[in-house]
Amino acid sequence: EPEVTQTPSHQVTQMGQEVILRCVPISNHLYFYWYRQILGQKVEFLVSFYNNEISEKSEIFDDQFSVERPDGSNFTLKIRSTKLEDSAMYFCASFRGARSGANVLTFGAGSRLTVL
Amino acid sequence: SQQGEEDPQALSIQEGENATMNCSYKTSINNLQWYRQNSGRGLVHLILIRSNEREKHSGRLRVTLDTSKKSSSLLITASRAADTASYFCATDFNDYKLSFGAGTTVTVRA
Numbered sequence: 687e688p689e690v691t692q693t694p695s696h697q698v699t700q701m702g703q704e705v706i707l708r709c710v711p712i713s714n715h716l717y718f719y720w721y722r723q724i725l726g727q728k729v730e731f732l733v734s735f736y737n738n739e740i741s742e743k744s745e746i747f748d749d750q751f752s753v754e755r756p757d758g759s760n761f762t763l764k765i766r767s768t769k770l771e772d773s774a775m776y777f778c779a780s781f782r783g784a785r786s787g788a789n790v791l792t793f794g795a796g797s798r799l800t801v802l
Numbered sequence: 803s804q805q806g807e808e809d810p811q812a813l814s815i816q817e818g819e820n821a822t823m824n825c826s827y828k829t830s831i832n833n834l835q836w837y838r839q840n841s842g843r844g845l846v847h848l849i850l851i852r853s854n855e856r857e858k859h860s861g862r863l864r865v866t867l868d869t870s871k872k873s874s875s876l877l878i879t880a881s882r883a884a885d886t887a888s889y890f891c892a893t894d895f896n897d898y899k900l901s902f903g904a905g906t907t908v909t910v911r912a
Binding site for chain 1: 832833835837839842843844845846847850852890894899900901902903904905
């Protein structure tokens with residue numbers, strides 16, 4: 687069964703460092719998302735991406751965050767200068783597109799980011 | 803906020819019992835979905851119910867939706883140890899994102 691793959695599974699970084707989290711969505715999917723989950727808390731929407739541009743972003747997704755899909759395959763989330771409060775599990779998700787029906791998302795297993 | 807809110811936060815039941823959890827949301831939706839998350843893993847889609855549906859079944863899962871009360875319930879019948887997980891409702895009001903609640907953590911005791 688097709689799956690969304692994320693790397694790395696766990697990254698430890700120092701505060702102020704740049705981090706790039708990578709995702710390979712399902713190949714025929716058109717919509718891509720990043721969510722995050724601070725330990726034990728709710729799953730929070732960060733950003734959605736369609737047709738090579740951001741469709742929507744949340745208040746969390748400030749200037750420190752960026753996304754891109756450089757090669758039509760990988761979908762990356764960059765955090766420019768990490769803060770302690772960025773420590774969380776980051777989930778990538780994809781969705782085939784509106785013509786397939788309701789937006790059932792397929793999630794990756796997540797990348798755990800620990801900022802020291 | 804559009805986010806669904808699940809209730810209870812945590813639920814502990816004996817294997818074979820039924821587990822019921824509820825979700826409330828704030829604005830009109832296109833559909834409501836339930837996802838499951840095993841510890842430390844990603845979310846897996848369980849079931850979707852559209853705004854014009856009232857009840858839906860999938861295996862041991864039964865979902866109800868009451869749009870007048872802006873609420874949904876997920877029932878897991880004859881629970882098994884493998885059902886131990888967190889369960890999230892997700893609401894959709896546009897094509898671009900789902901909004902998740904904080905989840906209900908279900909523990910099924912053998």
